[in-house]
Amino acid sequence: MPAHAPNPAPPAPDPLADPLARERAHLTASRAALRAMREDVQALDIRDVTANWVNAAVLQAQIEGRIKALADLSHTPLFFGRLDYLHTTQEGQRFYIGRRHVHDADGDPMVIDWRAPVSQPFYRASRKDPLDVGLRRRFGYTSGELTAYEDEHLTDPAEQNRTSKLLQAEIERPRVGPMRDIVATIQPEQDEIVRSGLSGTVCVQGGPGTGKTAVGLHRVAYLLYAHRERLARTGTLVIGPNKSFLHYIEQVLPALGELEVKQATVDDLVAHVEVRGADEASAAVVKGDARMAEVLRQAVRSHVTMPAEPLMVVRGSRRWRIPAYELEEIVRELLDRDIRYGAARDALPQRIAHSVLVRMEQAGEAPDDRVQDAVARNPAVKTAVKALWPPVDPAKLVLRLLSDPDFLATHAEGVLSPDEQKTILWTKPARGVRSAKWSLADAVLIDEANDLVQRTHSLGHVVIDEAQDLSPMQYRAVGRRCTTGSATVLGDLAQGTTPWATASWAEALSHLGKPDATVEELTAGFRVPxxxxxxxxxxxxxxxxxxxxxxxxxxxxxxxxxxxxxxxxxxxxxxxxxxxxxxxxxxxxxxxxxxxxxxxxxxxxxxxxxxxxxxxxxxxxxxxxxxxxxxxxxxxxxxxxxxxxxxxxxxxxxxxxxxxxxxxxxxxxxxxxxxxxxxxxxxxxxx
The missing domain is CATH 3.40.50.300 (P-loop containing nucleotide triphosphate hydrolases)
Structure with a gap:
């Protein structure tokens, strides 16, 4: 009797047949690819690449920053979603959406940055408008381990009323420690604000739990992704109400891969003097009023005096006489241009020198630019400039305004009432700038005066959180930091708790210097029960x-x-x-x-x-x-x-x-x- 062949052994189970196992395998492979990306950067040898030590230092700093940005944070999921496209240019394509871009050895993407255009449907797609997405998958994590997934079939009518349990669980997840990002839970109305362009200023009015702070921080991350080179040159700044708040939010942007964004309070921006005093509320309100800008402007310009006698410039054996009326014309022309005090003062010797050169040419000489520069440095010209347009120290100017009733009355006439002037005057005038007990409102006044003398450096983008508590003068201080850039203004008028709290966003944006800003309102709360x-x-x-x-x-x-x-x-x-x-x-x-x-x-x-x-x-x-x-x-x-x-x-x-x-x-x-x-x-x- 022929022997029977043994029964074949059952095939070994395929671990990747399980969808969750496949996703875990992709996570493992993605982490390995990220490590390889980091190792490639660490292995770069720049010894023979740069021409000098300066370029080498810059390039080395860029490499070190890139290595730091590619660090794999074990407690932060590498991706949180997946999109399966149906048709168009992405037909059959599958993209994993995460906090950063990861590619394999061939350069093919394994994880797509959440800010990339192809990721946008993860936040915007709906069953009414699927945006060519057939399936949206969300992932659940426990202690950094992928433990669950949930699918939304956006074209399936049977799923019209189903809500995402993983999304709800992520929103409600208990929080310990600093604020975390909401990149996995951004809602469509929030995403629209996050992805708004760099050229325009956006003001977000949002009640408690609407996510306005997170929206503002994620907008910064998006703008740095979309306009990295421009913002790398011009800079980005996040302004919070106090140090405690900044500590609370400081980990959000690093978790999104953005390590270079600076954070500060308004008080940090205007720290020209040591603040050792405090104002009564009534005094702080007047000092924070936008009318103080005009008082300061008049006080600064008051230092300019008109000439009473002509100027005599000696060059070699020749003397050149500029009559007083001509000097006055030069001074008045600079005043009428209303440029900054320091810039006008720098221009004055050149204007005087030009008048001398005109006389030289009329006398048959042929002076050039070198002669004009030499005349501008002439001792007589320097003496005249010092007398006509003396230097102004912003702190000393504010000290005099707050200490000298007559000086304040002269420059606040028609701007502040006598009672308001009396309110802001110091009862015990200080002997000098260093001995003065400056308040926070005083520091803002000095910042305004400083800008009247010399232009404040402007950044590419500024975020102001809890903006409803800023005074008009504080808005002006922030606005000076983004005159050539844009801003994201975040706040809630109902949470204004300062005596000078913002009455309306239109008024606040006007003081900020951004009257054409778009005002968006978030009314859906996701955090507070x-x-x-x-x-x-x-x-x-x-x-x-x-x-x-x-x-x-x-x-x-x-x-x-x-x-x-x-x-x-x-x-x-x-x-x-x-x-x-x-x-x-x-x-x-x-x-x-x-x-x-x-x-x-x-x-x-x-x-x-x-x-x-x-x-x-x-x-x-x-x-x-x-x-x-x-x-x-x-x-x-x-x-x-x-x-x-x-x-x-x-x-x-x-x-x-x-x-x-x-x-x-x-x-x-x-x-x-x-x-x-x-x-x-x-x-x-x-x-």
Whole structure:
């Protein structure tokens, strides 16, 4: 009987038959390709490439920057989405969308930068307008590992009403530490702003949780991608309201591969003197008024004097006489041109020298440019220029304006009222610039005076966040930094908490020097739960009537808890609420009126709870941050414990500002808000 052949062994399972396994394999291959890209740059030998050491140093710095940009951050997913195209030029093409471009050894793309045009449909495509995309795939990650995917078949009618669970989970993901990018969750209306052109200025009005800060930062990243060479020459700057806020956002752009963008506060920009003093609110309002620019302009120009006698220039054996009336014509012509004081002063000796050369030519001589330059350096000409157009020190000028009532009255006549002049005058005049107790508003005035003397350097693009709190003079200071560039202005009129807070964006943009800017409004909230934002919005009619209420897309039942306690038990109740919140995953912010911070700090310490200060969230020492209400703007926490709302309101100089401060504090929570009070709640919150 013939022997039977053994049964063939079953084929080994193909690990790549599983879609998730295939995506993980692509992730592994992409990471290997990124490492190879970095190794190729590290292996570059430039010893015989450059002609001199200067070029070598520049090229080496560029190489080191490229190596740093190609670092593989293990906790940051290399790609977060995939597009499968249907027809047109991308027929059958599949693109993985990520934070940076990655290509293989043959130069074929493995990951497409999210800013590339081919990536745009990932954010804009919809079932109504699929933009030639058949499938959009989103990926879910856990600790940097690809763990899930979710498909949207944009041309399938059966999926018309399905929402993305991965997208929602990413939006709601608990946050610990600094602000992170939203590159995987940008919404169509946000993407439109992000990809707007470099030539125009955009103002984004957005309520809490609408993502305006993230939109502004991602716009910077997009502009650097689309106009890298131009912005590399002209520079880019992000301006925030305070150092704590800048620490909070500082990791967003590096995560997107942009390492060279500078960050500063307005105070950093105008740091011409050491700030050691503070103004009363009434004085700060007047100093921040745009009319102060005219006062300064008149004060600067007042240094120019008209000649009373002719000028005699001696060259060799000849003397050349310029009559006083001709000198006056030269001076008045420069004044009428209204150019900067320093530029006009530099031009004056050349104008005088030109008049001398005209006389030389009339006498039969043939002087050239070298003779004109020599005449301009003549001691008599230098002496005349010093007398007619003396140098101006901006700090000394402002010091005199604030110290000398007569000098201020002369140049503020018809601009500031006598009462306003009295408000900004120092009660104790300083002896000199170094001994003066300058305020922040004074520093802005010095910056304005400095620009009247010499032009401020302009950047290619400037982002101003929390702009609603800038004074008109601060807007002018920022505007000087982008006179030849563009800006992204971010803010919320309802969150203006300074006495000089912006009344309208049209007015603010005029002071910025960008009156033709486009104003966009974001009204869809993605971070703050619907119950919390609806409660906070009760304040809007009382502080910002007419402003659109944010409509949150997030439903989170039980996210708001309002608790009344006895005054003697308030601190203990706050500490207990913090402990309760720490049982959840994510960050916790304890927000309180500034005056209450020392008492709460002592209570937390006594209870054994460590805590951070705003801006220290990058450390891992604690998930709890103790936040003065004055520093809460722009920050976000998964859970917020809000202490004594009435104290927050009472801590401000007037009720409207206090309500706005409370509105800010109420809207910092991403997952839950516990509000504790012993005093009656502000009546504007209702029952």
């Amino acid at each position: 619907r119950e919390v934002i609806a409660y906070a919005s009760r304040l809007l009619p009382h502080m910002s009537p007419g402003l659109a209420e944010v409509k949150s897309v997030r439903e989170s039942p039980g996210s708001l808890s309002v608790r009344e306690v006895e005054a003697t038990d308030l601190n203990a109740a706050v500490v207990a609420a913090c402990a309760e919140s720490l049982d959840n995953e994510g960050s916790i912010g304890l927000i309180a009126a500034d005056a209450r911070i020392p008492s709460l700090a002592e209570a937390l310490t006594s209870a054994g709870h460590s805590y951070l200060s705003p801006g220290e969230e990058t450390t891992a020492e604690s998930r709890l941050t103790l936040v003065p209400a004055s520093l809460a703007k722009g920050l976000e926490y998964d859970y917020v414990v809000l202490d004594e709302p009435a104290a927050v309101v009472d801590g401000e100089p007037d009720e409207r500002t206090g309500l706005r401060r409370l509105y800010v504090a109420l809207t910092r929570a991403v997952s839950g808000l516990i509000l504790l009070h012993a005093a009656p709640l502000p009546a504007q919150l209702g029952r």
